[in-house]
Amino acid sequence: MALACINKKIRKYKEAIEILEPYVENVENKEENLDAVNLLKKILIEFGENNENNENKEKTELFKKGINHLLKNNANIAYEVILYNEFIKIDDILENILPESNAPNLANKRDTFLKIVCDDKNYSNEKYQTIYLESLIKKIFAKRQNSDIPKQKEDEKDFPKEYLNLKEIFKKYDKYDKTKLLNCVKNTWMYDIEVYLLSKSKKNDEAIKCLINLTKTGIKTFENIREFCKNNYSDDTEIFKKYFHKLKEQYDDKENKDTKLVYKKEMLKIIDLFISGELLDKEEAKNKNKLELLNILNPKEILALIPSDWKLNEPLDEEHKDKNNRTIFNLMHFYLKEYTIINNNYKRMENLAKMDLIYKQKQLFELRDKHVSLENNSCCFLCGKKIVNNIPLMIYPNGHIYHAKCSPDINIETKTGKNFKNFDY
Numbered sequence: 001m002a003l004a005c006i007n008k009k010i011r012k013y014k015e016a017i018e019i020l021e022p023y024v025e026n027v028e029n030k031e032e033n034l035d036a037v038n039l040l041k042k043i044l045i046e047f048g049e050n051n052e053n054n055e056n057k058e059k060t061e062l063f064k065k066g067i068n069h070l071l072k073n074n075a076n077i078a079y080e081v082i083l084y085n086e087f088i089k090i091d092d093i094l095e096n097i098l099p100e101s102n103a104p105n106l107a108n109k110r111d112t113f114l115k116i117v118c119d120d121k122n123y124s125n126e127k128y129q130t131i132y133l134e135s136l137i138k139k140i141f142a143k144r145q146n147s148d149i150p151k152q153k154e155d156e157k158d159f160p161k162e163y164l165n166l167k168e169i170f171k172k173y174d175k176y177d178k179t180k181l182l183n184c185v186k187n188t189w190m191y192d193i194e195v196y197l198l199s200k201s202k203k204n205d206e207a208i209k210c211l212i213n214l215t216k217t218g219i220k221t222f223e224n225i226r227e228f229c230k231n232n233y234s235d236d237t238e239i240f241k242k243y244f245h246k247l248k249e250q251y252d253d254k255e256n257k258d259t260k261l262v263y264k265k266e267m268l269k270i271i272d273l274f275i276s277g278e279l280l281d282k283e284e285a286k287n288k289n290k291l292e293l294l295n296i297l298n299p300k301e302i303l304a305l306i307p308s309d310w311k312l313n314e315p316l317d318e319e320h321k322d323k324n325n326r327t328i329f330n331l332m333h334f335y336l337k338e339y340t341i342i343n344n345n346y347k348r349m350e351n352l353a354k355m356d357l358i359y360k361q362k363q364l365f366e367l368r369d370k371h372v373s374l375e376n377n378s379c380c381f382l383c384g385k386k387i388v389n390n391i392p393l394m395i396y397p398n399g400h401i402y403h404a405k406c407s408p409d410i411n412i413e414t415k416t417g418k419n420f421k422n423f424d425y
Contacts, residue, residue, distance in 0.1 A: 004036075008043050016043050017066045037073055040066060044081045063087040068097055075112045079120075090117055094131070111135055118173060129176040136166055137184045147188040153219045154189075163190070170196060191219070195228070204236050208246050222266045226273075230280060240279060241301065244270055248305050264310070268328070271302060299336045382406040382415050396420060 004019040020040050044066045067088060070078035082088060098110040114132035118124045141147050143160050156164065170193060178201045185194045191214060198207035211228060214220035229239045236242075244267065251263040273279045306312075312329035378387040381400040387393065392404035396413050397420050407414035411421035 004039060004043075008039070008046070014062050017062060017069075021069060033073070037070065037077060040070060041077050041081055044070070045084045060087045064092075064097065067093070071097065071109060071113065075109065075116055079113065079116045083123075090123065090128070100135070107135070107139065111139070124173070124175065126175045126177055129173045130180055133166075133170065133173070133176055133181055134184055136162070136169070137181070137190070140166060140190075141188075144189075147190075149187065149189055149191065149214075149217075150219065151217055153217070159189075167192060167196070199228075199232055202236070204232060204239050205242050205246070208239075208243050212246055212250060222269070226270075226279075233280060240270070240274070241298075244302065244305060248307070251307060264307075271328075274302075303336065380406055 004016045008016045017040065020036050020043075044063060063085065064087070067078055067081060070081060071093075082090065082093065093113065094110070098106065098113055100110070101107050111132065114128060114135065117128045118132050140160050140162050143162070178197050182194065182197045182201070185191075185197070188194070191210065195207045195210055198204070198210065207228070208225060211220050211225045215222060215225070225243060229243050232239055247263050247267045247270070251260055251267065254260045254263070270279070306328070310328065313327050378401060379385060380387060380403045382402055383406050385403070387401060387403075394402045394404050394407045394410070396402075396407075396418070398413070398418070400413060400415070402414065412419050
C-alpha cells in the first residue's frame, strides 16, 4: 500500500489504482480494507480534479474502473467521488456500471446507490426517485411471485416486510412521477400505495372508489374510508361530499336489497356523524367556523342526493329505533333550519362589511376633493421647515403637507402612520 502512496505523489494514478485493487476487494481485513478505500478515494478525487486528465478515453476508463471498485465496497464513498469529477456522472453509473439487472447482487448495489442519490437534496429529482421506487416495487412483486389483489383480508405478516418499509419510503420522497408509479401498483395487492398515490395526485374520487371496492372483500371497512377522508380533509374540503356521492352511485347501481342496505347504512352513518359534529377530528373542527362546518356536507345537497325509495320517517339508526325517535326527516329538518339561519347571518355580516367599506371609500373621495392652499408660512408637518418653491411635496387627503423626502410613501403618512390606501383616517 505504501507503493500506491508513492505512485499517487508522482501522479502515476494507473499504477496506484492497480496496486490498491486487491486491498479494496479484500473485505476480510477490515482495517487494511478501510485504508485502501480511503486512499483510493483521495486518488480518484485528485485524478478527477486534474485538468490534464480530462477528455482522455483511456484515463476515463481508468477512473470508471476505480469507481467500480468503490461501488462494490462502499457506495457512499463512491458517490462522494462522483460529485468531484468530470469523467463520469450519475447517469453514467446507472447506464453503464450499475445497469438494471435481474441479478440480485447487481440489483441490490444499484438500489443502494439510487437511495444515496435520492437522499441527497441537491441531486435528488423526479427521474432518480421514480427509477428507485419502481425498482423497489418490481423487486417486492418478484418476491411474492404475484401481484393479484387477495380475495380476503390478510395480516401484515402475510406481506413481505420490505412492503411495509416501502410505504414509509413513499412518504419520504415527493418528486417522483406519480402517474408512472400508479401504473405499477394499480389493481394489485399494493392497494395502500395505490390509494396513497391517488390522493397525492389529487384524485380522491378514484381513491375512494378503490377503497369502496376493497370493502366488498373485507380488505377495507367503511371506517377505514371515513378515516381516509378525515386525514385528507385539510387538502380537499370536498372529500366527504365525494364519498357520499360514491356511496350513492353504489346504492343506485345495486339491485340486491341486502347489498343496497349496506350502502344505505353507511350513508345514514355519514349524515349522523355530520350532524353530531363527529365527522372531523376535534382539532380540525376547532379551526372552522360554523358555516364552514355546515358546508362539509351541505344539508341541501345531501337532501337532494337521498334516494327516492327512502322513507323519510324511518329511524335513522335501525339498531336503536326503540330507544330514540330520530328519523331522517326530523334530523334533516333540524339541520336545514340551522343551516338557513347561520347562512343568512353570515350574509348579513358580509353586507354590513361591504356597506362599511363603501362608506369609507366615500369619505376618502371627499377628502381627496378638498383643496389645499400653500401659503408663504406653510411648513412641513414632520420637520417643521418652511415649504419653498421647486421642492417636491407630498400632500395627503387630510391636508397634511410634507417634503417628499420626509414622507416618501404615497399611501402612508409618516408622522401619524395613517394608511390612506386602507381607508385609515
